[in-house]
Amino acid sequence: MKKTYLMTPGPTPVPPKALLAMAEPIIHHRTPEFMEVFKEVCDLLKYVFQTQGDVITFTSSGTGAMEAAVANLLSPGDKAICVQGGKFGERWTELCKAYGATPIIIDVKWGNAVDPKVIEAELKKDAAIQAVFTTLCETSTGVLTDIKAIAQITKDHNAVLVVDAISGLGAEEIKTDEWGIDCVVSGSQKGLMIPPGLAFISLSKKAWEKVEKSKCPKYYFSLKKAKKAIESTDTPFTPAITLVIGLRETLRTMKAEGLDVVFARHKKLALATREAMKAMGLSLFAPAAPSNGVTAVNVPAGVDGEKLVKHMRDKYGVGIAGGQAELKGKVFRIAHMGYITETDILTTIAVLGMALAEMGYRGQPGVGVEAAEEILLEGRSRGPVEPA
Amino acid sequence: MKKTYLMTPGPTPVPPKALLAMAEPIIHHRTPEFMEVFKEVCDLLKYVFQTQGDVITFTSSGTGAMEAAVANLLSPGDKAICVQGGKFGERWTELCKAYGATPIIIDVKWGNAVDPKVIEAELKKDAAIQAVFTTLCETSTGVLTDIKAIAQITKDHNAVLVVDAISGLGAEEIKTDEWGIDCVVSGSQKGLMIPPGLAFISLSKKAWEKVEKSKCPKYYFSLKKAKKAIESTDTPFTPAITLVIGLRETLRTMKAEGLDVVFARHKKLALATREAMKAMGLSLFAPAAPSNGVTAVNVPAGVDGEKLVKHMRDKYGVGIAGGQAELKGKVFRIAHMGYITETDILTTIAVLGMALAEMGYRGQPGVGVEAAEEILLEGRSRGPVEPA
Numbered sequence: 001m002k003k004t005y006l007m008t009p010g011p012t013p014v015p016p017k018a019l020l021a022m023a024e025p026i027i028h029h030r031t032p033e034f035m036e037v038f039k040e041v042c043d044l045l046k047y048v049f050q051t052q053g054d055v056i057t058f059t060s061s062g063t064g065a066m067e068a069a070v071a072n073l074l075s076p077g078d079k080a081i082c083v084q085g086g087k088f089g090e091r092w093t094e095l096c097k098a099y100g101a102t103p104i105i106i107d108v109k110w111g112n113a114v115d116p117k118v119i120e121a122e123l124k125k126d127a128a129i130q131a132v133f134t135t136l137c138e139t140s141t142g143v144l145t146d147i148k149a150i151a152q153i154t155k156d157h158n159a160v161l162v163v164d165a166i167s168g169l170g171a172e173e174i175k176t177d178e179w180g181i182d183c184v185v186s187g188s189q190k191g192l193m194i195p196p197g198l199a200f201i202s203l204s205k206k207a208w209e210k211v212e213k214s215k216c217p218k219y220y221f222s223l224k225k226a227k228k229a230i231e232s233t234d235t236p237f238t239p240a241i242t243l244v245i246g247l248r249e250t251l252r253t254m255k256a257e258g259l260d261v262v263f264a265r266h267k268k269l270a271l272a273t274r275e276a277m278k279a280m281g282l283s284l285f286a287p288a289a290p291s292n293g294v295t296a297v298n299v300p301a302g303v304d305g306e307k308l309v310k311h312m313r314d315k316y317g318v319g320i321a322g323g324q325a326e327l328k329g330k331v332f333r334i335a336h337m338g339y340i341t342e343t344d345i346l347t348t349i350a351v352l353g354m355a356l357a358e359m360g361y362r363g364q365p366g367v368g369v370e371a372a373e374e375i376l377l378e379g380r381s382r383g384p385v386e387p388a
Numbered sequence: 389m390k391k392t393y394l395m396t397p398g399p400t401p402v403p404p405k406a407l408l409a410m411a412e413p414i415i416h417h418r419t420p421e422f423m424e425v426f427k428e429v430c431d432l433l434k435y436v437f438q439t440q441g442d443v444i445t446f447t448s449s450g451t452g453a454m455e456a457a458v459a460n461l462l463s464p465g466d467k468a469i470c471v472q473g474g475k476f477g478e479r480w481t482e483l484c485k486a487y488g489a490t491p492i493i494i495d496v497k498w499g500n501a502v503d504p505k506v507i508e509a510e511l512k513k514d515a516a517i518q519a520v521f522t523t524l525c526e527t528s529t530g531v532l533t534d535i536k537a538i539a540q541i542t543k544d545h546n547a548v549l550v551v552d553a554i555s556g557l558g559a560e561e562i563k564t565d566e567w568g569i570d571c572v573v574s575g576s577q578k579g580l581m582i583p584p585g586l587a588f589i590s591l592s593k594k595a596w597e598k599v600e601k602s603k604c605p606k607y608y609f610s611l612k613k614a615k616k617a618i619e620s621t622d623t624p625f626t627p628a629i630t631l632v633i634g635l636r637e638t639l640r641t642m643k644a645e646g647l648d649v650v651f652a653r654h655k656k657l658a659l660a661t662r663e664a665m666k667a668m669g670l671s672l673f674a675p676a677a678p679s680n681g682v683t684a685v686n687v688p689a690g691v692d693g694e695k696l697v698k699h700m701r702d703k704y705g706v707g708i709a710g711g712q713a714e715l716k717g718k719v720f721r722i723a724h725m726g727y728i729t730e731t732d733i734l735t736t737i738a739v740l741g742m743a744l745a746e747m748g749y750r751g752q753p754g755v756g757v758e759a760a761e762e763i764l765l766e767g768r769s770r771g772p773v774e775p776a
Contacts, residue, residue, distance in 0.1 A: 004413060004415075006413070006414065006415070006416060008416050010626065011414050011415075011416060011417070011626070011629060013413065013414065014413070014414050019410075019411040019412075019413075019414075020411060022407075022410060022411065022630070023407040023408060023410065023411035024407075025392060025394070025401065025402070025407075026394065026399050026401065026402050026407075026583050027392075027394070027399075027707075028394060028396050028399060028707055028709075029399070029584075031701070031707070058448075059447070059448055059449050059452075059584065059585050060446075060447055060448050060452070060608060060625075061447050061608075061625040061626040061627070061628075062625075062626070063607075063608050063625045063626075064447075064448070064608050064625075067607050067608045071605075094607065095607050098605050098606065098607040098610075099605045099607075100605060187626075189626065189629075195414050195628065195629055195630040195631075196417075196447065196626040196627065196628055196629055197447050197585045197628030197630075197631060216605065217459075217486050217487045217488060217604065217605060218486065219451075219455050219482065219483050219486040219487075220448060220449075220451050220452050220455045220609075221608075222486075237448075237449040237450075237451045237452075238398065238399070238449040238450070238451075238575075238577065238584040239449070239584065240449075240583065240584055240585030240628065240631070241399060241577075241583055241584055242410070242583040242585075242630075243583075243585060243628070313419070319416055319419070321416075
């Protein structure tokens with residue numbers, strides 16, 4: 001007998017209420033019944049994206065919406081800044097190249113956040129740059145980017161700011177309209193708590209103007225087609241009906257909880273996780289710019305990182321994530337986004353302590369939970385805590 | 389109190405076993421557990437596609453796989469035949485245009501099937517034609533195309549044969565390897581009995597050679613990326629995990645039943661539906677080339693086709709489909725594909741009789757069910773029947 005805990009930064013656990021809504025007999029998408037669902041989802045997405053504009057839904061993984069951004073905002077030969085500080089930042093560069101655009105790559109050491117001034121300097125050098133592609137929370141490193149500061153810069157330039165918020169939306173503050181972000185891309189299987197299969201994209205007026213001029217070929221990911229359809233609460237192609245129905249459930253809970261509370265909850269879980277790691281003598285991979293969605297931790301010397309992940313999953317049912325690409329075996333990652341609660345975090349930290357002890361790591365297994373509890377108790381029965 | 393019957397040609401009803409499998413707590417896609425599921429699904433897809441080659445899975449609606457075919461098989465400026473005999477045939481033309489290819493349109497009167505000789509004549513005229521895009525079962529008209537005959541022709545030409553089998557796969561015989569079809573495209577929400585969100589594509593050796601030469605931009609729908617990933621039972625991007633898990637259930641039942649039995653079942657339901665319509669004094673929209681997946685029926689004079697569909701759905705819970713595009717209001721369509729049974733068909737025919745009577749149609753409501761029963765009883769307690 002084993003219980004399983006999904007602590008990976010996508011997919012994240014799906015609330016039972018959403019799972020059950022998706023298990024209802026399927027309905028047709030061109031019915032008043034589905035239109036009512038989709039209308040509500042579109043409205044709730046605006047709330048979560050913090051925008052007055054339409055949020056377009058594609059049936060695809062998050063990458064599909066990234067491709068939509070590139071293929072609809074650029075034309076072949078266009079120059080675009082791609083901030084690369086992890087596996088997903090690199091995807092922007094690959095996408096630009098696939099569509100014949102010229103990426104101006106800003107390489108950021110993995111684990112660090114881009115300095116907005118570097119972006120500003122590039123934009124000042126070349127007024128022809130059409131877009132800046134960045135990442136809100138880089139899933140592979142756990143780094144949070146200062147999107148607000150970058151938006152302040154792009155506002156005064158020709159370029160649009162495009163943010164991959166696939167990991168991050170619903171976990172991190174991102175004020176699309178207020179900060180002036182031209183394009184926000186996200187996916188269903190992270191902060192939005194639904195299985196993978198839906199991708200989302202919002203666009204500012206400035207972005208829609210670029211869409212009008214774009215000469216890249218597109219069809220399925222055509223934003224113009226999607227925009228036209230959404231005007232009559234429709235999608236150009238058959239949507240992933242069950243996922244949309246599930247999404248209504250999770251978005252409703254987010255709205256009911258309120259975004260401020262949602263973000264505060266994520267912040268607290270992230271802090272508890274980080275303090276637990278430090279208390280256990282572990283070091284964070286991205287201490288300078290940690291995100292509230294996922295924490296990357298350096299695998300301690302003498303421990304096999306890949307075996308650790310496997311051991312926690314196979315023996316205890318706790319699924320954390322290993323490192324990706326150049327970080328393979330070097331870090332492990334604990335998600336604290338979406339439908340992940342205090343008890344999940346405490347369980348994960350407790351199990352991590354046991355697993356590390358079993359793998360020969362010399363640390364006291366219990367201290368992690370203790371440190372996390374200090375944070376979690378804050379504001380409840382106890383006063384503010386000075387984390388150790 | 390009302391029971392609902394989904395009798396539309398996509399989405400089709402999802403078996404409860406698959407719904408419940410999808411409602412289990414979600415698992416991560418990069419785990420041995422999911423890889424086992426995906427491996428089995430890939431093998432079962434080969435069985436259903438009747439091919440030894442890989443069947444690639446995309447997270448998208450079926451149109452995504454159609455786009456993958458165009459963007460990966462062609463280059464800008466290439467010529468391709470597009471057979472247009474309905475809404476979905478036209479999609480091939482639109483896709484070719486979107487990617488800068490030149491469509492050679494073969495227009496077929498809606499309700500008729502293309503004459504393979506017309507395709508042959510075009511191919512003989514121009515050896516530079518790279519592809520022939522056709523439709524197995526045109527959902528909008530219910531017409532079945534003679535794919536076997538077309539494949540005999542394309543075999544001897546440079547062009548690859550690409551078949552949109554989104555509607556049809558699992559309902560109609562399509563021997564990918566044996567007939568020599570270069571590329572078969574399908575989707576999850578029709579004969580495969582899963583909610584929309586997955587698309588599939590198979591390719592012959594001849595097709596893969598064209599993929600190598602293609603110069604159209606692509607990323608998410610790149611077949612090369614997908615092929616590389618599938619070699620290690622993986623997908624290039626996060627797959628729609630729950631839909632893949634559900635698909636395993638429905639494909640297992642298809643394998644257990646056997647394709648021959650599956651096709652015979654569809655054939656019988658289609659025949660029962662058609663005979664019922666005729667007995668009720670209704671005429672079929674595509675009498676010359678009817679498919680076993682969906683039957684399109686002309687709306688009788690004096691009856692409002694759109695109101696009929698609405699009435700059946702709202703009063704009786706039976707959801708049939710109306711006409712699309714130029715057939716709006718002129719036909720209604722009854723699906724008999726996937727998880728649709730004899731009892732569903734009998735219910736639908738009975739309700740149609742009642743609804744038509746309520747809308748002033750002068751026919752005997754009961755005769756449809758009677759005619760259908762004659763067909764359904766065939767080979768059971770009674771001998772072969774001569775349909776009226």
